[in-house]
Amino acid sequence: MSLPEEVYHILQKIVGKDYVSQDPVTCEAYYPTGHGKDTGLERLLYEKAACVILPKTTQEVQEIIKVANRFNIPYTPGSTFWFITCQTKAPNSLIIDLKRMNELFIEEKNMYGVVGPGVVYSQLQEEAMKRGLYITVPGGGGQVSVVANLITAGWSPLNYRVGMPSRRILGTEWVLPDGEVLELGSLAMGSNPFWGEGPGPDLRFILKGYSGWFGGLGIVTKMAVKLFPFQPERLKPVGVSPNTMLEFPTQRMRWFNYYMPDSKALVEAMYEIGQAYIGAAITKVPLMWRFVAKANSRGEFWELWNKQLGNIQEFYPAIVRVLLIGYTSEEQLEYEARVLDDIMKEYGGELHRTRQGDESWIKNADSATMWAVTGGYASCAGMIDTVDSAVKGGEYYAKIKRKFTPPLVDDLGEPGWFQMGEFGHMGYLEFLNYWDPDEIEARERVEQWYFDEVPKADARMGIYNLFQCQMIPVLSTVKFGPNHHLWMEKIKNLFDPKHLSNPPAPFEFDEFVKRAKHLKGDWD
Amino acid sequence: MKEMKLEDFKYDMERCIGCGGCRWVDHIYMSGVKYGQRCPSIERYLFNDHLASGRLKIANALIEKRLDYSPYLLEVIYQCHLCGACDVGCKRNLDLEVLSALEGLRVRAVEDGQGPMPEHKVCAENILEKKNRYGGSEKSRFNWMDNKSYPKPEKKNWSELLYFVGCASSFVKKSLAKSTADLLNKMGIGFSVLNEEGSQEWCCGHPLIVTGQIKDVKDIVEHNLKLIRDRGAKTVLTNCAECYKTLKVDYPKIMGFSTEDLGFKVIHLVELIDDLIGKNEIKFNKKVKMKATYHDPCNLGRLSEPWFYWEGERKKYGVLEPPKIFRRGTHGVYDPPRRILTSIPGIEFIEMIRYKENAFCCGFGGGVKEAFNEFAVWTASKRIEEVEEIGVEAIITACPYCEQQFEEAVKRKTLNLKILDIAELIHLAL
Numbered sequence: 031m032s033l034p035e036e037v038y039h040i041l042q043k044i045v046g047k048d049y050v051s052q053d054p055v056t057c058e059a060y061y062p063t064g065h066g067k068d069t070g071l072e073r074l075l076y077e078k079a080a081c082v083i084l085p086k087t088t089q090e091v092q093e094i095i096k097v098a099n100r101f102n103i104p105y106t107p108g109s110t111f112w113f114i115t116c117q118t119k120a121p122n123s124l125i126i127d128l129k130r131m132n133e134l135f136i137e138e139k140n141m142y143g144v145v146g147p148g149v150v151y152s153q154l155q156e157e158a159m160k161r162g163l164y165i166t167v168p169g170g171g172g173q174v175s176v177v178a179n180l181i182t183a184g185w186s187p188l189n190y191r192v193g194m195p196s197r198r199i200l201g202t203e204w205v206l207p208d209g210e211v212l213e214l215g216s217l218a219m220g221s222n223p224f225w226g227e228g229p230g231p232d233l234r235f236i237l238k239g240y241s242g243w244f245g246g247l248g249i250v251t252k253m254a255v256k257l258f259p260f261q262p263e264r265l266k267p268v269g270v271s272p273n274t275m276l277e278f279p280t281q282r283m284r285w286f287n288y289y290m291p292d293s294k295a296l297v298e299a300m301y302e303i304g305q306a307y308i309g310a311a312i313t314k315v316p317l318m319w320r321f322v323a324k325a326n327s328r329g330e331f332w333e334l335w336n337k338q339l340g341n342i343q344e345f346y347p348a349i350v351r352v353l354l355i356g357y358t359s360e361e362q363l364e365y366e367a368r369v370l371d372d373i374m375k376e377y378g379g380e381l382h383r384t385r386q387g388d389e390s391w392i393k394n395a396d397s398a399t400m401w402a403v404t405g406g407y408a409s410c411a412g413m414i415d416t417v418d419s420a421v422k423g424g425e426y427y428a429k430i431k432r433k434f435t436p437p438l439v440d441d442l443g444e445p446g447w448f449q450m451g452e453f454g455h456m457g458y459l460e461f462l463n464y465w466d467p468d469e470i471e472a473r474e475r476v477e478q479w480y481f482d483e484v485p486k487a488d489a490r491m492g493i494y495n496l497f498q499c500q501m502i503p504v505l506s507t508v509k510f511g512p513n514h515h516l517w518m519e520k521i522k523n524l525f526d527p528k529h530l531s532n533p534p535a536p537f538e539f540d541e542f543v544k545r546a547k548h549l550k551g552d553w554d
Numbered sequence: 555m556k557e558m559k560l561e562d563f564k565y566d567m568e569r570c571i572g573c574g575g576c577r578w579v580d581h582i583y584m585s586g587v588k589y590g591q592r593c594p595s596i597e598r599y600l601f602n603d604h605l606a607s608g609r610l611k612i613a614n615a616l617i618e619k620r621l622d623y624s625p626y627l628l629e630v631i632y633q634c635h636l637c638g639a640c641d642v643g644c645k646r647n648l649d650l651e652v653l654s655a656l657e658g659l660r661v662r663a664v665e666d667g668q669g670p671m672p673e674h675k676v677c678a679e680n681i682l683e684k685k686n687r688y689g690g691s692e693k694s695r696f697n698w699m700d701n702k703s704y705p706k707p708e709k710k711n712w713s714e715l716l717y718f719v720g721c722a723s724s725f726v727k728k729s730l731a732k733s734t735a736d737l738l739n740k741m742g743i744g745f746s747v748l749n750e751e752g753s754q755e756w757c758c759g760h761p762l763i764v765t766g767q768i769k770d771v772k773d774i775v776e777h778n779l780k781l782i783r784d785r786g787a788k789t790v791l792t793n794c795a796e797c798y799k800t801l802k803v804d805y806p807k808i809m810g811f812s813t814e815d816l817g818f819k820v821i822h823l824v825e826l827i828d829d830l831i832g833k834n835e836i837k838f839n840k841k842v843k844m845k846a847t848y849h850d851p852c853n854l855g856r857l858s859e860p861w862f863y864w865e866g867e868r869k870k871y872g873v874l875e876p877p878k879i880f881r882r883g884t885h886g887v888y889d890p891p892r893r894i895l896t897s898i899p900g901i902e903f904i905e906m907i908r909y910k911e912n913a914f915c916c917g918f919g920g921g922v923k924e925a926f927n928e929f930a931v932w933t934a935s936k937r938i939e940e941v942e943e944i945g946v947e948a949i950i951t952a953c954p955y956c957e958q959q960f961e962e963a964v965k966r967k968t969l970n971l972k973i974l975d976i977a978e979l980i981h982l983a984l
Contacts (some may be wrong), residue, residue: 055630067571111602133586271911271912303835
């Protein structure tokens, strides 16, 4: 596979010959990786790219896209390639690797950062923290592209205090699928991107859809991102890999781990904390994560886990982890600690020891660790609703998952990972699944869980599943909310009539189900 | 040599999730955009084929015969310092053998008659014929010992400490060999060297090992091991990070046993001095007024953990049976050089931005210096930029090859920056 010679020469002229390659070796290196790997999409949809290009500027991106349109070349953008949808799925595709677009600028006074798509969270966080500011690092990890993540999800336990991540998108530069540049927010009025809305109707949710276009609607080349005031002490990095962390200034930041008597007490305590308007993060801890944290290797994890299995009496241990930060003063932390203690006494929470540092969620988020257990992992659901719904949804998924266990790992009915957002006004659920990707005979069963069973559960329970929202049946059978798939389809046809921007995104799950003979697709 | 077979790492290639652990500095230590990457190869060449995760996909395609050799593929394979930064980054979260797979890829290229690069063959010829990487006369290896204060080759005086001098100190950087020997003499530590005619120290074989020429290196390994064992040495001392890692890690790996079964202990000079500091048996009397930083040589830092021989099977969920000890770069020789530097009066020690297991390579290793000198110097220049950023007068290291690299980079940049081996600095302070 290769691009027509004429196209290749034009691309060379745009970026320089060092920054474009159609060598099969280069293209092979972009084999699909990231979240969603081993769920079948790479097996049935992947087509090796014909060419990879590395633009540096917005103008280069524009010119590349215009060439793609002129010659009908499908293109797939990515910078960290940390999602299965960043794989090329159409023959003779062009990968637009955005890693060179790594400009980072912080406007300290007005508390925002301007990033290119090649900048990852830990980089932005470090620069922000140097200036007494911060952003929330998402579940995707400290290594994900800030831009790519904010136009899809961005969920982090620290959003408890600062709200929906998409709301912090400010002035944005967006190269549309036809190569034209659209500037959002105040960027459209000049060079200052401090404001996100307008001009005219706020277009940010066309940019984002419900949970992203996954490269299906052009390329964001620059984004201003709102930052928040942090506590003033610097966090000191300590330790040698793999045991590294940012040491907390404990007069300003402290983790509290509570073992609750049951899940009801856990949820009620979580709500109470929100009502008391304290805390920086409140998250329920999935049982398996505790064992991952204790183990030094996969072998040791299984040894510990198997040993523990015999001792577990409850359906699942209800552990909640609370982060308190004295943003304004040390006294704030002390006050919040006392309030937390009062709440936990009321609900029977038992305080357990925990390390006082950031191993995850401040600057780092160890998403890769999710693969440490079996080598195969994917969340099948992400839901933004209330904590009650998160619990209800999680318990329902857990119940029906039993039919698929094995091949899915028996996690003792774990109802998923849930956390609070917006001081308790919002809840987030992510439902975790582990399996052995090398069990070839189990592969189809795992895929049936993801693509047949979970969507049906979503429809039954009214779960608006962030991770499956592109699947048409889910959207059309759920009775609430707009039919996003129709809306997205219209937008896609309008902006990208040739469907060249990462086809078939955002409908690749539908395409996959159509091609997979072992899947019924019987959601209706 | 089982550990160097590419097929043995198919699992590791397939189970790479592309998290970028091989690319980014540990996020806890992330300093921002400028020094955020740990891999020189991806920073220089940009395409993912120059990133460990990309190389793993390429290696897998090669095994599955979906990809053929080409001049570009060989460049991709060999434009890597094998500095191990990727391996440490990956193993922060996962149990994948990234570096071993990259080494296996080179072994495979050589087996297939494609590798190494022509420049590596020149070096290999030197080693095989003259027993040193530079092609110098074998007889001249111990010319640095012209001073009578060095130990004489009389068996009765030989102690249990054997100084393995290495090619760089023997042929190019003779002052380092002299400094080391002087230090030992000053401290009254008896030592011997492998300088008997007919059974002399040979090159440790590192240049052959890193370029995948494993079959050729076996005789060298056996020769040096036999001499060391015959000598009855309990401890082998090196002042070269490459020799250190090769003797401690690669010899047991190639011969199929664990480091603890070598029959002798391998130490670097910094460990010896640090031990003496700890026992109050050395005191630095002279002030060396200098604002200095320390560069962690890859082979003394993240790559220097002992080798643990493992043979077994992969079971359900990829669990290894029997359990395997993973080398994650945690127990590299990081603290001894720092304790030495902070013990010397007058030294104001400042850490680099990327240090210890996150240190950026000097650019010499993996055969890059021989085959891709511009890339090697580019990498060294990047490291020197980092040194400039922290505003020090000197960079101290513990490997003659790192020193050579920095000297070249500093010369090209016409900077006024001192580059010293730690042995030379210790000498100044005593």
